[in-house]
Amino acid sequence: xxxxxxxxxxxxxxxxxxxxxxxxxxxxxxxxxxxxxxxxxxxxxxxxxxxxxxxxxxxxxxxxxxxxxxxxxxxxxxxxxxxxxxxxxxxxxxxxxxxxxxxxxxxxxxxxxxxxxxxxxxxxxxxxxxxxxxxxxxxxxxxxxxxxxxxxxxxxxxxxxxxxxxxxxxxxxxxxxxxxxxxxxxxxxxxxxxxxxxxxxxxxxxxxxxxxxxxxxxxxxxxxxxxxxxxxxxxxxxxxxxxxxxxxxxxxxxxxxxxxxxxxxxxxxxxxxxxxxxxxxxxxxxxxxxxxxxxxxxxxxxxx
Amino acid sequence: xxxxxxxxxxxxxxxxxxxxxxxxxxxxxxxxxxxxxxxxxxxxxxxxxxxxxxxxxxxxxxxxxxxxxxxxxxxxxxxxxxxxxxxxxxxxxxxxxxxxxxxxxxxxxxxxxxxxxxxxxxxxxxxxxxxxxxxxxxxxxxxxxxxxxxxxxxxxxxxxxxxxxxxxxxxxxxxxxxxxxxxxxxxxxxxxxxxxxxxxxxxxxxxxxxxxxxxxxxxxxxxxxxxxxxxxxxxxxxxxxxxxxxxxxxxxxxxxxxxxxxxxxxxxxxxxxxxxxxxxxxxxxxxxxxxxxxxxxxxxxxxx
Numbered sequence: 156x157x158x159x160x161x162x163x164x165x166x167x168x169x170x171x172x173x174x175x176x177x178x179x180x181x182x183x184x185x186x187x188x189x190x191x192x193x194x195x196x197x198x199x200x201x202x203x204x205x206x207x208x209x210x211x212x213x214x215x216x217x218x219x220x221x222x223x224x225x226x227x228x229x230x231x232x233x234x235x236x237x238x239x240x241x242x243x244x245x246x247x248x249x250x251x252x253x254x255x256x257x258x259x260x261x262x263x264x265x266x267x268x269x270x271x272x273x274x275x276x277x278x279x280x281x282x283x284x285x286x287x288x289x290x291x292x293x294x295x296x297x298x299x300x301x302x303x304x305x306x307x308x309x310x311x312x313x314x315x316x317x318x319x320x321x322x323x324x325x326x327x328x329x330x331x332x333x334x335x336x337x338x339x340x341x342x343x344x345x346x347x348x349x350x351x352x353x354x355x356x357x358x359x360x361x362x363x364x365x366x367x368x369x370x371x372x373x374x375x376x377x378x379x380x381x382x383x384x385x386x387x388x389x390x391x392x393x394x395x396x397x398x399x400x401x402x403x404x405x406x407x408x409x410x411x412x413x414x415x416x417x418x419x420x421x422x423x424x425x426x427x428x429x430x431x432x433x434x435x436x437x438x439x440x441x442x443x444x445x446x447x448x449x450x451x452x453x454x455x456x457x458x459x
Numbered sequence: 460x461x462x463x464x465x466x467x468x469x470x471x472x473x474x475x476x477x478x479x480x481x482x483x484x485x486x487x488x489x490x491x492x493x494x495x496x497x498x499x500x501x502x503x504x505x506x507x508x509x510x511x512x513x514x515x516x517x518x519x520x521x522x523x524x525x526x527x528x529x530x531x532x533x534x535x536x537x538x539x540x541x542x543x544x545x546x547x548x549x550x551x552x553x554x555x556x557x558x559x560x561x562x563x564x565x566x567x568x569x570x571x572x573x574x575x576x577x578x579x580x581x582x583x584x585x586x587x588x589x590x591x592x593x594x595x596x597x598x599x600x601x602x603x604x605x606x607x608x609x610x611x612x613x614x615x616x617x618x619x620x621x622x623x624x625x626x627x628x629x630x631x632x633x634x635x636x637x638x639x640x641x642x643x644x645x646x647x648x649x650x651x652x653x654x655x656x657x658x659x660x661x662x663x664x665x666x667x668x669x670x671x672x673x674x675x676x677x678x679x680x681x682x683x684x685x686x687x688x689x690x691x692x693x694x695x696x697x698x699x700x701x702x703x704x705x706x707x708x709x710x711x712x713x714x715x716x717x718x719x720x721x722x723x724x725x726x727x728x729x730x731x732x733x734x735x736x737x738x739x740x741x742x743x744x745x746x747x748x749x750x751x752x753x754x755x756x757x758x759x760x761x762x763x
Binding site for chain 2: 243244245341344345347362365370374375376377378379380383386413416419420453454456457458459
């Protein structure tokens with residue numbers, strides 16, 4: 156049996172409005188987008204919490220995609236809720252309402268039999284919870300990796316906690332604004348190098364419609380973005396990128412720089428698909444064939 | 460004898476302040492940066508105007524670089540003057556003072572013997588002047604191209620004139636904000652396609668620290684940016700990109716999509732060098748060997 160990649164993050168109900176339509180209380184959250192993206196490459200085990208209002212059949216749908224949901228607790232109360240809006244400049248979300256609900260007291264617990272998993276993706280949640288999960292995992296004997304994503308909210312509210320957990324991981328993901336904010340320097344190359352100095356062997360700066368950058372001690376890589384003409388809903392694109400990337404790294408069990416470059420393109424391919432529909436609409440529909448096709452398109456976008 | 464590329468644009472005196480120092484009334488302007496960049500590849504003929512205060516020996520320095528200055532008029536009065544400032548987020552210039560001076564009544568005239576030149580770069584100036592120069596040129600028998608750069612100021616003040624001249628050219632250069640503004644659409648891929656619909660065979664959207672995009676009817680290309688850690692003064696980077704690009708296209712006399720991709724990387728290589736020093740400091744110093752070295756670095760930045 157192939158080993159699971161353990162993914163911890165939020166499970167949410169999202170109400171999203173964009174210039175092209177809206178969705179009301181659709182399932183979302185960083186761990187859901189990430190897990191679906193990772194599942195194109197690797198078996199996934201998702202760790203999270205949902206409330207009593209969470210749609211009953213959804214976990215079974217994840218299971219069918221090879222996603223183990225034993226680590227999802229169901230608690231009394233309501234599921235984490237987010238209401239957001241995108242205007243014509245569709246790259247920036249405006250948060251209208253955030254209700255932590257059951258997430259407020261979430262105490263993540265990795266099922267015992269999954270604690271020896273070699274691959275761990277700490278998707279975007281409170282760095283205190285990320286650290287808790289990290290502590291529950293058994294020491295890796297060989298191979299494997301821990302990747303971590305974060306966001307401006309945690310950098311602003313728990314900066315030291317974010318830094319603590321970054322020291323313990325292999326692959327750091329964050330977006331350009333967050334990198335500037337965390338390291339207090341406007342130059343992304345310098346911010347990337349500062350991040351490397353904290354411990355990770357690979358630092359990936361996500362730039363949305365401008366692609367993504369990879370910094371390692373030896374080299375620099377710039378992943379292009381896909382020239383999307385119809386961005387319908389960018390919610391979850393960063394999580395898809397992280398999930399696709401870590402899923403591919405888990406499948407190949409190879410965190411060499413060259414393989415991380417490939418993994419970034421797979422992550423970008425899935426994220427670009429995701430933006431073309433509302434909520435999870437596209438992720439539910441596409442197959443690895445669609446992902447591979449877009450991966451190859453990325454090659455032609457980049458050649459000179 | 461190799462044919463000249465004719466470059467028309469501004470010749471300026473710039474006073475620039477950045478967090479790393481300042482320069483007082485240094486020579487600049489779109490045609491000067493562009494011509495120096497183009498001169499790595501091709502003989503250049505520059506068309507412009509300077510005032511009585513313009514430093515006497517400067518044109519002779521351009522001549523030594525293979526830049527013909529017969530098309531530069533010296534008029535009574537002062538040279539076009541720009542005072543600008545960059546703060547810690549060094550990507551955006553703040554204009555503090557702009558004095559058109561002799562530029563206000565500039566009536567460009569291409570010397571008769573240069574009017575048969577096959578290669579023309581209309582660098583950033585008033586679209587009315589760009590059109591005037593275009594009209595003076597003799598019809599091309601075979602090969603060659605006209606490239607055009609513009610800026611937000613002209614899009615805001617002379618939108619219809621900008622559109623008129625875009626209809627008559629082969630290669631359009633503009634930055635991302637300008638593309639969004641000119642075509643009134645936030646999506647760059649759509650803006651790029653709208654631009655193609657107006658006539659140019661290649662539309663290049665410059666994104667500063669995020670690289671550049673190429674749109675042709677058949678394909679899409681994304682040029683990475685160079686991971687500069689020490690941006691000292693970005694003044695003229697867009698002009699260096701345009702000059703390097705058109706200089707390479709003139710040298711090769713090949714506007715095929717594949718060659719435009721290469722030309723974009725050469726333009727990026729020169730622009731990235733330029734940002735590492737004040738004003739023209741770096742352009743005066745580097746050689747084609749430095750440009751080729753950086754071109755090769757760009758290959759390693761985008762491989763996967």
